[in-house]
Amino acid sequence: EAQVTQNPRYLITVTGKKLTVTCSQNMNHEYMSWYRQDPGLGLRQIYYSMNVEATDKGDVPEGYKVSRKEKRNFPLILESPSPNQTSLYFCASSRDRARVYFGPGTRLTVT
Amino acid sequence: AQSVSQHNHHVILSEAASLELGCNYSYGGTVNLFWYVQYPGQHLQLLLKYFSGDPLVKGIKGFEAEFIKSKFSFNLRKPSVQWSDTAEYFCAVNAYNNNDMRFGAGTRLTVKP
Numbered sequence: 001e002a003q004v005t006q007n008p009r010y011l012i013t014v015t016g017k018k019l020t021v022t023c024s025q026n027m028n029h030e031y032m033s034w035y036r037q038d039p040g041l042g043l044r045q046i047y048y049s050m051n052v053e054a055t056d057k058g059d060v061p062e063g064y065k066v067s068r069k070e071k072r073n074f075p076l077i078l079e080s081p082s083p084n085q086t087s088l089y090f091c092a093s094s095r096d097r098a099r100v101y102f103g104p105g106t107r108l109t110v111t
Numbered sequence: 112a113q114s115v116s117q118h119n120h121h122v123i124l125s126e127a128a129s130l131e132l133g134c135n136y137s138y139g140g141t142v143n144l145f146w147y148v149q150y151p152g153q154h155l156q157l158l159l160k161y162f163s164g165d166p167l168v169k170g171i172k173g174f175e176a177e178f179i180k181s182k183f184s185f186n187l188r189k190p191s192v193q194w195s196d197t198a199e200y201f202c203a204v205n206a207y208n209n210n211d212m213r214f215g216a217g218t219r220l221t222v223k224p
Binding site for chain 2: 033040041042043048058059090092099100102103104105
């Protein structure tokens, strides 16, 4: 089954404690991206990747890092999380513009 | 870069009422347009998309959208909503030559039974 998986699905952490949210897709897609969803702001793109070792900033990259060492994985790293990074995070992947697959979301709370 | 604006933040309708959600985008070139739906507690699902051809696009669950190039709009419509249509709806756009997708802020639809 074609899918994008994210882990963890829920996470509560404290300010400053480094964390990683994993994202994996089984469709051999080249394009992957991370979004955060906040009430009234919709989905805003954090980072995207056109292929292995090719990443670029989206609209709200501050406080986040990503890496793309393998085609299937695109982890999102928060080196020093802060409360304003409390949000719902979605990973997405696509081969072309016709269809974007979204992961189930990760709800992050930073206290 | 392209951007998307959705005019309504929250729409409340009774069952069987007609629905129209506005979406405007700003981008000078050729675009692909999408509507996604997010039911409570779930991730985004594609409702419909427009790439080219007939500007009136039919999607799943009785939804349709009309691309009006002169108005840079892609409004979502449904003639008769149901309680199960309660969800958040997102308009999205990407430029013809890349996969970089931008979303609107979303419109929350509440349908009263």
